[in-house]
Amino acid sequence: MGLLRWARAVSPWILHFNTGACNACDIEVVAALTPRFDVERFGALKVGSPRHADILVVTGPVTRESEPRLRRLYEQMPEPKLVMAVGTCAISGGVFAGCYNVRGGVINVLGKADMMVPGCPPRPEAILEGLIKLVERLRGIKKR
Amino acid sequence: MVLSLNDLIAMLIFPGFFFLILMAFFLEWLDRKVVAKVQDRYGPLMAGPAGILQPIADFIKLLSKEDIVPRGANKVLLTAGPILMVALPLTALLFVPIDGQSAIVDFEGSLIAVLFILILTTQLVLLIGWASANVFAAEGSMRSALQMLSYEIPLALTAICPALMAGSLSLSEIYRAQAELGWPFLAYLPPLGAISFLVFLTCSLAELERVPFDAPEAETEIVAGWMTELTGRRLALVKLGRNLDFLLMASLMASLYLGDPITPSLPLLAPAAFILKTLACAGIMSFARGLVARFRIDQALRLFWTYIIPISVGVLVATKLALLLA
Numbered sequence: 001m002g003l004l005r006w007a008r009a010v011s012p013w014i015l016h017f018n019t020g021a022c023n024a025c026d027i028e029v030v031a032a033l034t035p036r037f038d039v040e041r042f043g044a045l046k047v048g049s050p051r052h053a054d055i056l057v058v059t060g061p062v063t064r065e066s067e068p069r070l071r072r073l074y075e076q077m078p079e080p081k082l083v084m085a086v087g088t089c090a091i092s093g094g095v096f097a098g099c100y101n102v103r104g105g106v107i108n109v110l111g112k113a114d115m116m117v118p119g120c121p122p123r124p125e126a127i128l129e130g131l132i133k134l135v136e137r138l139r140g141i142k143k144r
Numbered sequence: 145m146v147l148s149l150n151d152l153i154a155m156l157i158f159p160g161f162f163f164l165i166l167m168a169f170f171l172e173w174l175d176r177k178v179v180a181k182v183q184d185r186y187g188p189l190m191a192g193p194a195g196i197l198q199p200i201a202d203f204i205k206l207l208s209k210e211d212i213v214p215r216g217a218n219k220v221l222l223t224a225g226p227i228l229m230v231a232l233p234l235t236a237l238l239f240v241p242i243d244g245q246s247a248i249v250d251f252e253g254s255l256i257a258v259l260f261i262l263i264l265t266t267q268l269v270l271l272i273g274w275a276s277a278n279v280f281a282a283e284g285s286m287r288s289a290l291q292m293l294s295y296e297i298p299l300a301l302t303a304i305c306p307a308l309m310a311g312s313l314s315l316s317e318i319y320r321a322q323a324e325l326g327w328p329f330l331a332y333l334p335p336l337g338a339i340s341f342l343v344f345l346t347c348s349l350a351e352l353e354r355v356p357f358d359a360p361e362a363e364t365e366i367v368a369g370w371m372t373e374l375t376g377r378r379l380a381l382v383k384l385g386r387n388l389d390f391l392l393m394a395s396l397m398a399s400l401y402l403g404d405p406i407t408p409s410l411p412l413l414a415p416a417a418f419i420l421k422t423l424a425c426a427g428i429m430s431f432a433r434g435l436v437a438r439f440r441i442d443q444a445l446r447l448f449w450t451y452i453i454p455i456s457v458g459v460l461v462a463t464k465l466a467l468l469l470a
């Protein structure tokens with residue numbers, strides 16, 4: 001399955017979802033797509049539909065409002081799928097942890113996060129590094 | 145009809161299916177690279193030298209992904225649609241003189257057949273969007289159908305102009321006529337040839353649903369338009385079909401407008417020249433993608449119905465008159 005692993009590793013299509021971020025993380029994720037950082041070098045495309053995506057990039061603490069949507073988006077993605085939490089909020093709830101309307105990080109809701117990029121907000125270089133490390137791990141995923 | 149070995153090679157390898165599919169992948173890579181360069185980026189870099197294997201990697205990855213058919217969707221249509229999406233442009237490409245001399249299937253009226261297949265492709269978009277049972281897909285396919293009502297007329301009218309100039313409806317014949325004439329139709333009867341080329345270019349952009357006419361798959365508004373519910377294999381085939389469509393429009397442009405007097409008689413240069421011309425046309429369309437923003441669907445319709453259609457009618461009439469007078 002070497003060919004398949006290679007294909008998956010060089011073509012990670014990402015879907016970006018804001019679960020309630022303060023918008024700083026979103027700006028950094030978008031900055032990773034811009035000419036200066038150019039995530040397309042690694043074959044990554046930002047797609048609009050969860051049905052096309054391989055990696056769900058979540059920014060922000062998961063609020064009660066966005067929790068069902070996050071679950072739906074994740075369930076709509078075809079296997080094999082990965083989750084990447086960008087920013088301290090998406091990892092644990094960050095400064096918003098313990099708020100009455102916050103469920104915590106992605107891991108509290110989906111039960112998994114394949115890559116966590118800490119930072120408030122993380123720099124685009126950090127997001128790129130996270131993506132590359134995730135992609136390297138992707139080479140190892142077995143077909144279900 | 146008995147098929148000889150040569151026919152079989154022409155059909156399957158060059159300039160047949162194998163070559164066409166490779167070309168389609170290559171065009172996608174070129175497209176992404178050109179847009180990246182316009183935006184001062186690198187574009188795909190990691191898959192193969194300069195990322196040239198990127199479209200193939202995408203294709204293999206999509207083939208291996210989970211296949212989801214949403215509840216309520218029409219499974220038969222969702223399966224048949226993507227397959228036809230690849231088959232139709234492949235068929236149409238057999239009518240185009242890719243080797244620079246004569247098409248694999250050449251008959252009087254192949255231009256009409258190609259135009260007909262182009263309409264069928266858009267109908268398929270409508271069917272896939274409708275069969276997906278998704279609001280975004282339905283909205284996207286409706287937009288696609290609306291757009292078709294506006295660009296199909298000028299597309300056909302301007303494609304007839306070179307046919308009038310050549311006095312034939314066969315694509316290979318039109319390409320050869322330019323060699324005999326000594327002028328590409330782009331520069332023939334100035335400025336009629338050039339205007340008709342520009343109109344054809346605009347209509348091709350709309351036909352391919354490319355920027356600025358990509359309202360049917362506008363990802364900032366309606367998720368991914370009519371492709372929203374396609375996963376895995378279906379998406380892979382649809383993407384390949386779109387690339388083949390891209391190749392088809394670019395090679396149509398090359399054969400209708402960019403003939404030249406020297407190369408068609410030379411055995412090796414003829415295919416090379418034709419492919420270069422096709423790449424140039426594709427390059428123009430990719431360049432447009434990096435440069436312009438998207439029209440809203442009503443703006444696109446208004447543009448076509450108030451400007452492009454009258455211009456195309458005018459060009460057609462003027463061409464006929466000029467040919468009568470000449």
Ligand code: SF4
Binds near residue numbers: 087088090121
């Ligand atoms: S991690 Fe910081 S920058 Fe990112 S959403 Fe939370 S508060 Fe905002």
